[in-house]
Amino acid sequence: MNKLLINIKGDKPLWVVFILLASFSFLPVYSSASNLAYLYGDGNTFSYLFKHFIHLSLGFFLMYMVHKIPYRYFRGISILMIPIILVLLAYTIFQPSISDSITNSNRWIRIPIVGFGFQPSTLASIIILIYVARYLSKIKDKLITFSQSILPLWVPVFLTISLILPANFSTSAILFSMVMLLCFLGGYPIKYLIGILSSAVILFSIFILSVKAYPDLFPNRVDTWKSRIENFVDSKETKSNYQIEKAKIAIATGGITGLGPGKSVQKNFLPQSSSDFIFAIIIEEYGLIGGLTLIFLYLWFLFRVIIISNKSNSVFGSLLAIALGIPIVFQALVNMAVAVQLFPVTGQPLPLISNGGTSIWMTCLAIGIIQSVRIGSEISEDEIDENNPLEILKETI
Numbered sequence: 340m341n342k343l344l345i346n347i348k349g350d351k352p353l354w355v356v357f358i359l360l361a362s363f364s365f366l367p368v369y370s371s372a373s374n375l376a377y378l379y380g381d382g383n384t385f386s387y388l389f390k391h392f393i394h395l396s397l398g399f400f401l402m403y404m405v406h407k408i409p410y411r412y413f414r415g416i417s418i419l420m421i422p423i424i425l426v427l428l429a430y431t432i433f434q435p436s437i438s439d440s441i442t443n444s445n446r447w448i449r450i451p452i453v454g455f456g457f458q459p460s461t462l463a464s465i466i467i468l469i470y471v472a473r474y475l476s477k478i479k480d481k482l483i484t485f486s487q488s489i490l491p492l493w494v495p496v497f498l499t500i501s502l503i504l505p506a507n508f509s510t511s512a513i514l515f516s517m518v519m520l521l522c523f524l525g526g527y528p529i530k531y532l533i534g535i536l537s538s539a540v541i542l543f544s545i546f547i548l549s550v551k552a553y554p555d556l557f558p559n560r561v562d563t564w565k566s567r568i569e570n571f572v573d574s575k576e577t578k579s580n581y582q583i584e585k586a587k588i589a590i591a592t593g594g595i596t597g598l599g600p601g602k603s604v605q606k607n608f609l610p611q612s613s614s615d616f617i618f619a620i621i622i623e624e625y626g627l628i629g630g631l632t633l634i635f636l637y638l639w640f641l642f643r644v645i646i647i648s649n650k651s652n653s654v655f656g657s658l659l660a661i662a663l664g665i666p667i668v669f670q671a672l673v674n675m676a677v678a679v680q681l682f683p684v685t686g687q688p689l690p691l692i693s694n695g696g697t698s699i700w701m702t703c704l705a706i707g708i709i710q711s712v713r714i715g716s717e718i719s720e721d722e723i724d725e726n727n728p729l730e731i732l733k734e735t736i
Contacts, residue, residue: 346407347403347406348406348407348710348713348714349406349710349711349713349714350643350646350647350709350710350713352639352643353640353643353644353647353706353710353713354710356636356639356640356643357402357691357706359636360636360690360691360692361395361399361691363633363692364391364395364691364692365388365391365392366600366601366624367613367617367620367624368387368388368391368613368617368692368693369384369388369391369601370600370601370606370620370624371603371606371609371612371613371620371694372387372613372694373606373607387613387694391694394694394695394700395691395699397696397699397700398699398700398702398703399703401700401703401704401707402703402704402706402707402710403707404707405704405707405708405710405711406706406707406708406710406711407711409711409714409715410655410656410659410708410711410712410714410715411653411656411715413469413473413659413708414469414473414655416469417466417469417473418470418473420466421466421467421470421495421499424462424463424466424467424499425498425499425502427448427459427462427463428459428460428463428499428502428503429502430448431448431459431460431506432502432505432506434448457696457697458697458698460503460506460507460510460511461510461697461698461701462697462701462704463499463502463503463514464510464514464517464666464701465663465701465704467495467496467499467514467518468514468517468518468521468662468663468666469659469662469663469708470495471492471496471521471522471525471662472521472525472655472658472659472661472662473655474488474491474492475521475522475525475526475527475654475658476525476653476654476655476658479525479526479654485528485531485534488527488531493535496515496518497539499514500514500515504543504546507686509673509685509686509687510687513666513669513670513673513687514666515539516669517662517665517666517669519532519535519536520665521658521661521662524658524661567683567685568683582609582610582611582615582616582684583677583680583684585605585608585609585616585619586605586609586616586619586678586679586680587619587679587680589603589604589605589606589609589619589620589622589623590619590622590623590678592604592605592623593622593623593624593625593626593627593629593630594626594627595626595627595628596625596626596627596628597622597623597624597626597628597629598624599624600624600625601624602624603620603623603624604623605619605620605623606620606623613693613694614688614689614693614694614695615674615677615684615685615686615687615688615693616677616678617674617688617689617692617693617694618630618633618674618675618678618689618692619678621633621692622678630675633692634675637667637668637671637672637690638668640664640667640668641664641665641668644660644661644664644665644668644709645661645664647660647664647709647712647713647716648660648664648712650713650716651712651715651716652715652716653715656712656715656716659708659709659712660709660712660713663705663706663709664705664709666705667690667702667705667706670687670688670689670690671689671690673685673687674687674688674689674693675689690702691703
């Protein structure tokens, strides 16, 4: 254990934030899992707690291994992974549905033997953001035309988003927003971004019209998006608004200090109490104080990411830290906004808190890369091994 701790490098405050979030997550996950235990199990919530422990342990192992990899290698890795994620996304969306609803079956790939589900869209988001950071660092301080950036930049981005969109609008929208923000921060011409935004609106409109004209053409969840937006606009208490109403009751019940650990009542009525609406359960049990503390931790995380980005000795490192750090905080704010009805229901989990394997693993992967950027900021360019095959690959791309 001591050897492991000695080998952990990077930004110490960021490690502290991770430990605090991961440690705290056991309390609301164990508490809110009671509903799932009685609905789908034998009433034993310990199995859900153990599963969450396994997810976090695997996530930490992944993060530890990744943070030892020099971040510059992810330039080449992102290029090699683009065709892989496109194949995974295509397989996921067109795989035979295992139920009448495609809510889950066209988002997930079941991993044989271990029985875990894997959501390729979360991995695809990370790969695309790394790829965009690589491209922006490559063209930094260069004059480029819009046509020159279409094939190397926008074609992979739009292909990936197009394959995510039919089954998961919120993830595709967040990914597109993060790509646009990253391009803006990376100095990509604003006039080109306006053109891309206009093109995205047109393509999205064509997609919606195609789905309405040919609803059985390919799997999609347009009707689900429509109903969620309508329910968000119509604040009346209806069957469709059941989850958000229960979430608001939980938040109102929590008050300033909350009911106490494990004493939530609404966890027994919220179907997604351990994932999408876990923030409502946290406020019910720990009150406004608990909710604000959680927000502070995510903002502290963002603050450290910005510091790591500023300390990086390369453009790619700076953009990479921002590309992978901001989406984590943004996703957390979206999850919280849904719980208090500022956003329509999106299905986005609370990073490192919500129960679920893929979200935890991909968040840990992103943090590991960010830590790699921090470690790399302490290494000068003269220390890079130019004879390393991976370094040669990086230089060729």
